[in-house]
Every structure is written in C-alpha cells, then in structure tokens.
Amino acid sequence: MATRASARNNKTPSIIPATQTTRSTRTKAPASSKTPPPTAAPATTKRTTATRKPLSSRSNSTVVSDGASKAKAKPASTRKNAKTPTIPDSDREPIMAYLRIRPHLGEDEPISVPYLTPLSDTSVRMTEPQDNATNKARFRTSTISGSSLYTFSHVFPPETTQFDFFSKTTLPLVRDVLQGQNGLLFTYGVTNSGKTYTVQGGNTRGSAGILPRTLDVIFNSIEGLQGDGKYRPVRLYGIEPADDSDTDLPQMSTEPGLAEVLGQLDSSSESDSDMDPTTIKVDRNYEYTVWLSYVEVYNEKIYDLLDSVKDEPSGRQPTPRATADPKFLLMRKALPLRPSPAADNCDAEVNGKYISGLRQFRITSAAQAKSIVKLGQLHRRVFGTLANHQSSRSHGMVIIKIVRGHRGEKDDPTSLQVSRLTLVDLAGSERTKHTHTTGDRLKEAGNINKSLMVLGQCMEVMRSNQKKLALSLAHEGSGKDGRMDTRDVRTTLAVIPFRHSKLTECLMDYFIGEGRAVMIVNVNPYDTGYDENSHVMKFSALAREVYITHAPAPVHKVPSIGPGKLQGQKLKDLNPITMNDPAVNPNPFRRKVTITMGKKSEAVLEVVEEDEPQEDLEDFDDEPSNPLIDALFDEVEDLRMKLFEAEMRCAIIEAETREEVMREMEDRMRLMEDKYSRRLMSELEQNELKTDAKIDMLHKAGLFGSPMKQQQYTAPTFSDEEEDDEAADVEMSLINQDDDDEAGDDEEMSLSSPLAEKFTKKSKPARATAKNTPSKQATKDLSLEDDDDTEMEDLTEEEEEDADNELLDLEAEEEEEDEEEEDDEYVDDDDDDDDYEEERMPTKTSSSKSTRSSIGKSKAPASGKQEPTQDSKKSKQPRVSRIERDLKELSIKDKAPIDPDDSITVLPKKSKKTKKIVIDSDSEEERQKDEDDDEVPTIPVVKKKRQLGKKPIMTMDHIERVTWEVEKKAANTQGSRAVRRLTGN
Numbered sequence: 010m011a012t013r014a015s016a017r018n019n020k021t022p023s024i025i026p027a028t029q030t031t032r033s034t035r036t037k038a039p040a041s042s043k044t045p046p047p048t049a050a051p052a053t054t055k056r057t058t059a060t061r062k063p064l065s066s067r068s069n070s071t072v073v074s075d076g077a078s079k080a081k082a083k084p085a086s087t088r089k090n091a092k093t094p095t096i097p098d099s100d101r102e103p104i105m106a107y108l109r110i111r112p113h114l115g116e117d118e119p120i121s122v123p124y125l126t127p128l129s130d131t132s133v134r135m136t137e138p139q140d141n142a143t144n145k146a147r148f149r150t151s152t153i154s155g156s157s158l159y160t161f162s163h164v165f166p167p168e169t170t171q172f173d174f175f176s177k178t179t180l181p182l183v184r185d186v187l188q189g190q191n192g193l194l195f196t197y198g199v200t201n202s203g204k205t206y207t208v209q210g211g212n213t214r215g216s217a218g219i220l221p222r223t224l225d226v227i228f229n230s231i232e233g234l235q236g237d238g239k240y241r242p243v244r245l246y247g248i249e250p251a252d253d254s255d256t257d258l259p260q261m262s263t264e265p266g267l268a269e270v271l272g273q274l275d276s277s278s279e280s281d282s283d284m285d286p287t288t289i290k291v292d293r294n295y296e297y298t299v300w301l302s303y304v305e306v307y308n309e310k311i312y313d314l315l316d317s318v319k320d321e322p323s324g325r326q327p328t329p330r331a332t333a334d335p336k337f338l339l340m341r342k343a344l345p346l347r348p349s350p351a352a353d354n355c356d357a358e359v360n361g362k363y364i365s366g367l368r369q370f371r372i373t374s375a376a377q378a379k380s381i382v383k384l385g386q387l388h389r390r391v392f393g394t395l396a397n398h399q400s401s402r403s404h405g406m407v408i409i410k411i412v413r414g415h416r417g418e419k420d421d422p423t424s425l426q427v428s429r430l431t432l433v434d435l436a437g438s439e440r441t442k443h444t445h446t447t448g449d450r451l452k453e454a455g456n457i458n459k460s461l462m463v464l465g466q467c468m469e470v471m472r473s474n475q476k477k478l479a480l481s482l483a484h485e486g487s488g489k490d491g492r493m494d495t496r497d498v499r500t501t502l503a504v505i506p507f508r509h510s511k512l513t514e515c516l517m518d519y520f521i522g523e524g525r526a527v528m529i530v531n532v533n534p535y536d537t538g539y540d541e542n543s544h545v546m547k548f549s550a551l552a553r554e555v556y557i558t559h560a561p562a563p564v565h566k567v568p569s570i571g572p573g574k575l576q577g578q579k580l581k582d583l584n585p586i587t588m589n590d591p592a593v594n595p596n597p598f599r600r601k602v603t604i605t606m607g608k609k610s611e612a613v614l615e616v617v618e619e620d621e622p623q624e625d626l627e628d629f630d631d632e633p634s635n636p637l638i639d640a641l642f643d644e645v646e647d648l649r650m651k652l653f654e655a656e657m658r659c660a661i662i663e664a665e666t667r668e669e670v671m672r673e674m675e676d677r678m679r680l681m682e683d684k685y686s687r688r689l690m691s692e693l694e695q696n697e698l699k700t701d702a703k704i705d706m707l708h709k710a711g712l713f714g715s716p717m718k719q720q721q722y723t724a725p726t727f728s729d730e731e732e733d734d735e736a737a738d739v740e741m742s743l744i745n746q747d748d749d750d751e752a753g754d755d756e757e758m759s760l761s762s763p764l765a766e767k768f769t770k771k772s773k774p775a776r777a778t779a780k781n782t783p784s785k786q787a788t789k790d791l792s793l794e795d796d797d798d799t800e801m802e803d804l805t806e807e808e809e810e811d812a813d814n815e816l817l818d819l820e821a822e823e824e825e826e827d828e829e830e831e832d833d834e835y836v837d838d839d840d841d842d843d844d845y846e847e848e849r850m851p852t853k854t855s856s857s858k859s860t861r862s863s864i865g866k867s868k869a870p871a872s873g874k875q876e877p878t879q880d881s882k883k884s885k886q887p888r889v890s891r892i893e894r895d896l897k898e899l900s901i902k903d904k905a906p907i908d909p910d911d912s913i914t915v916l917p918k919k920s921k922k923t924k925k926i927v928i929d930s931d932s933e934e935e936r937q938k939d940e941d942d943d944e945v946p947t948i949p950v951v952k953k954k955r956q957l958g959k960k961p962i963m964t965m966d967h968i969e970r971v972t973w974e975v976e977k978k979a980a981n982t983q984g985s986r987a988v989r990r991l992t993g994n
C-alpha cells in the first residue's frame with residue numbers, strides 16, 4: 010500500500026517539483042551507472058525509482074521481464090560504480106535487433122545460393138553473389154564491400170518456426186505490456202523479405218504471425234481478469250470515461266457494391282484457426298481491458314484503417330454498379346498528430362505525439378481482435394496500399410493498449426495505467442531506382458524512403474547524443490567545482506529529427522520516453538537486391554547502438570478527468586470523417602485503385618485522400634510555446650527538410666545518371682563491336698580479293714594448269730611447288746564460298762585489283778622478254794588452254810618488244826613500290842610476289858640472262874629478298890603435305906588412285922559446298938604430246954577446277970617430279986641459277 014500511496018503522490022501538485030527533478034535524473038541516469046555519484050545523485054535516483062516504478066513493485070507476477078530482473082539485479086547503489094561511459098545504465102537497453110532469414114521459396118527465386126550465411130546465433134556473413142560466367146559481382150553497382158560480418162541480438166535461420174520466432178522476440182514485449190510497460194516492434198527489410206509474413210503470418214496452419222499470437226497470448230493471460238471498460242484510453246496516457254460506441258465494433262461496409270468488393274477480398278486461411286496457447290502469468294490483483302487501433306502511414310499521412318469505408322456518390326456522376334468494371338469513390342481523411350499533453354505524463358521530459366481522432370475499439374477476445382485486424386487489412390487493400398502482388402506501400406501499425414486498474418480501486422480513474430504495444434509492418438525499404446516508378450508511385454516510394462531514412466537519421470542522432478552525454482558524464486568532476494553540469498552538454502545535443510516524417514513522429518515517444526523497442530530485420534538472401542539488403546543490415550547495426558529507457562509507463566496522474574473528457578469530446582467531433590467536415594483540405598489527393606477479384610472481374614476504385622485539418626492543432630498543444638524558439642525550430646525543420654529533399658534528389662539523379670552512363674557505355678560497346686566486326690569482315694574480304702587477284706595474275710601468266718605450260722618448266726624449282734602449294738591452299742579456302750558470288754567477284758577482282766593491273770603490265774614485258782631469249786621458241790610453244798594465255802600468245806612481236814622496254818623503265822618505279830609494300834599490312838603479298846617470280850623463273854632460266862635478271866630485279870625488292878631462304882621453304886612444307894593429304898583423300902574418295910604419271914584434271918565444280926573434286930586422267934593426246942617433247946621432262950598436270958579463276962593448277966607430285974628432273978639437269982650443267990636458288994646457294 011505504501012507503494013500505491015507513493016504512486017498517488019505523483020499526481021499531486023506537490024510532486025511536480027520532484028517530477029522535474031526526476032526529468033533531469035532520467036537524463037542523467039546513465040551517469041549514475043558510470044561514475045561515482047555526486048552527493049545529490051543517490052537521492053534523486055532513489056526518488057526516481059520510487060516514483061517511476063510504483064506498480065512493478067507491487068507486482069506479484071512470477072513472470073518477470075528481463076528488463077525488470079536486470080533492474081532488480083543491479084540496484085542503483087551498485088550501478089553507480091560502473092564507469093565505462095559507453096555502457097549504459099541498466100534502466101536503458103539497446104534496441105533489440107533480430108535477424109530473420111527468409112527461406113528459399115522455389116524455383117522462382119532469382120538466385121539459388123543464399124548470400125547470407127549464419128555463423129553463430131548472433132552473427133552472419135553476407136557475401137555478394139558472384140556471376141559464374143564473369144566471376145564478377147553479380148548485382149552490385151555500388152561500392153559496398155563484397156563480404157561483411159553483421160551481428161544481431163539473435164539470428165533466426167530460415168527454418169525457424171513462427172512459434173519460436175514469436176516466443177523469442179515478441180513474447181517479452183507482451184509480458185511487458187501486461188505489466189504496464191510500453192513496447193514497440195517493427196519489421197524492417199526490402200520487399201518480399203517476409204515482413205508481412207512475420208507480422209501477420211501465412212496461410213498455412215501454424216504460420217500465424219506475431220500479431221495474432223500476441224492477441225492470443227494477451228487474452229489467454231487475462232482470462233477472467235477483464236475489466237468492465239468504464240474508462241477508455243485517450244491520447245498516449247490519458248483516461249476518460251468510455252461510452253457505448255466503444256463497444257460497437259467496426260463493420261465491413263454496409264453498401265452492397267462495396268461489401269461485394271470487400272467480401273471477395275476477404276479470404277480465410279488455415280492459419281485463421283491457429284491459436285497460440287502461451288499464457289503469461291499476470292498480476293491477478295488487476296483488471297485489464299484491451300483496446301485496439303489500426304493505422305497506416307501512407308504518403309506521409311496517417312489514416313485510420315478501422316474507420317468505416319463508404320462510397321461517396323455525392324458530387325460526382327453516378328457510375329454503373331455491379332458491372333465488370335464497377336467504380337467507387339472512396340474518401341478518407343488523414344489524421345493529425347498532436348503533442349501529448351504534459352499533464353498526461355508528468356514524468357516525461359519530452360512528450361510524444363498521439364494520433365488525434367484515431368478510433369479504438371475495446372475488444373474482449375482474441376477472435377474479435379483478429380477479425381478487426383483483418384478488416385483493417387481489407388481496408389489497406391481497398392485503398393491500394395497493400396496490393397496483391399506488390400510491395401506494401403504503407404507502414405501498417407497495430408496499436409494495442411492495455412488499461413489496467415487495481416481491483417480495489419476500480420472506480421478511481423487516477424489509479425489506472427495505460428500501456429501500449431505497437432507492432433509496425435514497415436513498407437519495403439527498396440529504393441526508387443530499383444522500382445522504376447514514376448508519378449504517384451515515385452511519390453509513394455519517395456515518402457516510404459523518406460520515412461525510413463528519417464527513422465535512420467533519428468537513430469543516428471540519438472546514438473551520437475547518447476555517446477556525447479555518456480562521454481561528458483564520464484568526465485564528471487572535471488569541472489571547476491568538481492561537478493559536471495550535464496545541462497551544458499545537453500544544450501549541445503542535436504535535435505532528433507522525429508518531426509521529419511509521420512512515421513517517426515508517431516513512434517517518437519518510444520524512443521524518448523520509456524519502453525522497449527525491438528527491430529526485426531527481414532532478409533531474403535535469394536533476392537537480387539544485395540545492396541539494399543546491405544543497407545538494411547547496416548541500419549540494424551545502427552539501431553543496436555541506440556539505447557532506450559526501460560521503465561514502466563506512467564500511471565495516470567491527472568486527478569480530474571476533465572481535460573481528457575473535453576478532449577475526448579473534441580476528438581469525437583472529428584468522427585465520422587466525411588467530406589462535410591469543415592476542415593477539409595482544398596487539394597485532396599486523388600488516385601485510382603484497381604482491385605483484382607478472381608480471374609474475371611476487377612473493381613476500379615477512386616480514392617480521395619484529404620489532408621489532416623491543421624487549424625485546430627494549436628488548440629491541443631498543451632506545451633508552453635515560445636514563438637522565437639518555435640520559429641527557429643521551424644526554420645531548422647524547414648532546412649532539414651530541404652536538405653533531405655536535396656539528398657533524395659541527388660540519390661535519384663545519381664541512380665539515373667549511373668543507369669544512363671551504363672546504357673551509353675553499352676551502346677558504345679555495341680557500336681565498337683559492330684565497327685570492328687565490319688572491319689574484320691572487310692579485311693577478310695580484301696584478303697580474299699587480293700588472293701583472287703594474285704591467282705588471276707598467275708593464271709594470266711599462264712603458270713597454272715596447262716599441260717603445254719607445264720612443258721615450259723624446264724627448270725622447275727621449289728618455288729613452283731610453293732606457288733602450287735599456295736594456290737591449292739587458296740583454292741581450299743575458297744572452296745566454301747558461295748558459287749554465285751564467286752564468278753562475279755573473281756572477274757571483278759581481276760579487273761579492279763591494282764595488283765592485277767600491275768601484273769598485266771609486268772606479264773606482258775616478261776613474256777616479250779622471254780620471246781627475245783633463246784627460250785623464246787619454247788615460250789611460243791606454249792599452248793595455253795586459257796583464253797588469257799592465248800591472248801598473251803597473240804601479242805605481236807612489236808608489242809612484246811615495247812613491253813620489254815617498258816619493263817626496264819618500270820623497274821626503278823617498281824622497286825620503290827615494292828619497298829612500300831613491305832610495310833603494307835598484307836605481308837604475305839611479298840611472298841606471293843616472290844612466288845610469282847619463282848614461278849616465272851623456269852621460263853627465264855631458259856631465256857637470256859639479261860631478261861631473267863631484269864624480271865628478277867623487278868620482283869626481288871617486293872619480297873625483300875633475292876631468293877627464298879631455307880626457312881621459308883620449311884615453313885611452307887606443311888602446306889605441301891596438306892595438299893598431298895587432300896589429294897590422297899580425294900583419290901580415296903573417288904576411288905581413283907593417284908598415279909603420279911597420270912595427268913589429273915580437276916574438273917570445274919558446280920557447287921563449292923559439295924567440296925567435290927573430280928580427278929581425271931589427262932587425254933591420251935596430251936600425254937602423247939608430252940612424250941614427244943624430248944627436251945624437257947613431261948610434267949603431269951593436275952587439272953583442278955579452280956573456283957575463282959576456273960583454271961587448272963599443278964599438283965605437288967608433278968612439281969616434285971619436275972624438281973627431281975631439274976635437279977638432275979642442274980647437277981649436270983652446274984650453272985643453273987634457278988637450281989642455285991632452289992638449294993639456297
């Protein structure tokens with residue numbers, strides 16, 4: 010009874026000075042635990058303990074909260090010895106941060122390997138997923154570290170059941186609220202991380218979330234102890250007499266059209282029948298009444314989700330009902346936040362804010378409470394803030410108030426105590442850049458981000474303030490008089506920006522007042538938002554460093570219920586909220602909501618949201634106001650707001666710029682790729698054309714294929730072999746080209762190629778020269794099969810002589826050109842030219858020395874060497890063997906064994922794609938002709954069908970054979986320059 014007396018004393022005016030002392034003591038509370046007490050400290054601490062915990066001391070509950078046990082375990086006297094500045098008083102405890110890892114839900118998940126690994130009960134490692142293909146970070150675009158370690162109050166792995174999770178995280182808060190303490194629980198995480206599942210639950214049996222379980226446990230525990238509900242809670246801590254309307258539970262809309270829409274959305278699940286059997290032992294000397302409200306914070310406005318939803322047909326065209334596209338106009342009005350009067354809680358240093366006009370319902374059973382919550386969720390959906398398959402776009406808050414009064418003083422409202430438990434299902438914390446939202450959605454996303462960002466800022470400021478305070482208290486006694494005045498420090502503390510967002514404004518009293526806060530961090534480790542989840546984890550780390558005073562909610566101390574009653578009356582005047590309300594915002598926010606009801610039908614609703622009335626806010630502000638301070642504060646707020654908006658803009662611009670730059674880079678890369686592939690193709694084409702041109706030149710020179718020409722090779726060399734080799738190579742490479750293109754290209758090339766022209770120039774004089782040599786006759790005997798060759802034969806002697814002279818004139822010029830060609834990218838040209846020269850050599854060998862040398866001179870500079878080296882021959886050897894192999898293959902294919910003595914003709918092929926080469930024996934006539942020639946060995950001719958030039962070419966066997974013959978002759982004559990060149994001498 011003594012305790013109760015002391016509790017009563019709190020509400021007497023004489024206590025007020027003591028209360029003021031208590032305020033400062035409360036701020037100093039950490040000091041008492043960290044530093045040796047100043048002389049006045051014990052008294053104040055004692056007084057605080059006596060005034061702030063009157064009811065707990067009377068509690069006969071056997072279930073003692075952790076916090077209470079801590080407080081008991083560490084009495085004020087012992088706590089004073091603790092000196093570490095960063096360790097808080099046991100009256101305060103950090104925000105508890107629990108991590109819940111969402112399980113893998115199936116194949117739809119974007120990644121299958123989680124990037125979060127629990128290391129212990131309290132720590133996890135987060136490792137950025139790697140892209141297997143590139144071995145680079147898969148999702149990261151920012152500079153967040155690839156792997157980080159995070160610690161929590163507890164880590165719940167994916168397999169944690171709802172029951173276990175509730176028992177470890179929420180049950181202590183439920184216990185507290187039944188003992189008169191406030192509690193806050195909020196879920197934080199990106200969309201699809203399991204926040205709603207955690208709070209509301211799933212559809213399967215046993216998957217009920219912490220909210221239904223909380224309701225179950227409360228009603229299990231207070232069974233038989235429910236009060237008569239004579240008084241109802243108002244504002245944060247106020248009490249006023251209840252009336253009959255409090256027991257009228259909210260109903261689903263009575264309007265048939267809307268009821269139909271709501272009815273279709275209202276689905277039952279297996280978890281509805283879940284009942285959590287947990288019971289907490291409570292003080293049975295008390296009676297308890299439970300009140301419930303449900304609000305959502307959407308677009309920086311607070312709406313009552315239990316307010317009746319009505320269609321407002323007035324002021325608009327009637328719309329067809331019950332059609333496939335019914336249209337309703339729903340109106341709702343935002344509720345204002347008002348400062349809690351100091352009189353409601355004299356102990357409080359700073360009072361929080363309450364939601365003015367919020368409806369609350371007295372509930373008597375868990376089932377009733379659950380149905381009300383369900384209705385609130387329906388309203389959330391009907392207003393489009395809890396869309397079917399999208400992220401919740403509002404913060405949902407269920408506020409459970411428990412009014413408890415001692416049974417012996419049932420009719421004394423001043424003995425009543427109001428405690429609150431708020432469960433918040435925050436909207437997804439993803440950023441705008443990921444959602445690609447525009448217009449209203451962008452505004453929504455901006456507001457969601459804003460409120461979450463402000464929540465983070467508040468925590469940041471609270472943490473730094475607490476650190477500052479703790480540090481200054483650690484140096485207590487260092488002042489002039491040996492005492493530390495914390496007021497000096499307090500003046501330097503930063504203002505916590507609660508007012509920057511509605512969410513933090515609503516919750517501020519939990520942070521600055523008494524109570525406990527639990528943060529549940531939901532993470533989906535299979536989500537692509539690695540960066541977002543990293544931010545969530547960092548946020549939780551920040552929250553864990555913020556300390557909150559752990560103390561029971563104050564007992565209602567106001568002797569008279571007058572102000573409350575008046576205020577309650579005023580509040581009632583605000584309900585029901587209609588468009589007729591005089592304080593309607595002139596610019597209500599309109600938006601459309603489409604609700605899918607089954608597969609076929611959908612309902613289109615138009616929602617009009619009005620701002621909260623502003624004009625009567627001051628009427629409720631009980632705090633003494635200083636205009637200057639208010640103006641300054643507003644200024645600060647304004648600036649902060651601007652700063653915040655600028656930051657938001659910057660963040661959005663940064664995200665957009667990054668994306669733009671990325672897109673631009675991608676485009677450029679694509680262009681470059683195109684450009685290079687085009688260039689590559691054109692180079693290939695040019696190479697092909699050049700090769701064609703060279704082959705053409707060779708043909709024009711009559712060095713390929715004709716049996717008559719073969720007869721000219723009296724001094725065959727390996728150069729010929731190389732040439733043949735190369736020609737065969739070229740042929741094989743060209744054989745896959747398209748037939749149609751071929752002839753045209755070939756012809757075109759032979760005309761357009763500068764080399765071809767050059768060759769034409771050269772070949773004529775060369776032939777002319779040959780005619781003037783002793784071997785002229787042999788040259789004349791050339792019976793070329795090709796028209797080109799025949800043309801060449803048709804040259805008159807005069808022309809040939811002219812050409813010969815021209816050739817000499819051109820020598821110097823060509824030398825220069827050839828030197829330039831050496832630097833040309835097509836280095837092979839030189840070899841080819843050289844080959845050409847080599848091929849010409851047999852003819853020249855039998856011709857005059859001067860002619861030979863002139864030709865040799867004209868071509869030699871092009872190759873940069875006078876004679877082929879042994880190396881170059883070796884390097885060409887593989888080609889020779891390839892040709893041999895090819896020929897063998899062909900012979901096998903055609904089942905015609907190659908006889909080196911036979912002349913083989915490769916007939917023109919009709920299609921290159923068939924890759925078929927027909928080998929024919931030379932005609933009997935030709936063979937006879939060959940045999941008749943005594944002077945030169947007969948060269949068996951392989952007449953291959955050349956794809957471009959369509960001219961026969963020689964094969965290896967022939968060349969080898971001729972070479973052998975020539976070597977034999979050369980050994981005899983000892984003078985053949987060609988042989989010297991062949992052997993590399």
Ligand SMILES: Nc1ncnc2c1ncn2[C@@H]1O[C@H](COP(=O)(O)OP(=O)(O)OP(=O)(O)O)[C@@H](O)[C@H]1O
Nearest residue numbers: 111199200201202203204205206399400401436437
């Ligand atoms: N622990 C869990 N066990 C099984 N399923 C889960 C769990 N957590 C979440 N889910 C499932 O994951 C999906 C997404 O969860 P939920 O809707 O709760 O995410 P959310 O974070 O609330 O998303 P939003 O922010 O968009 O509202 C749901 O289908 C839910 O049933």
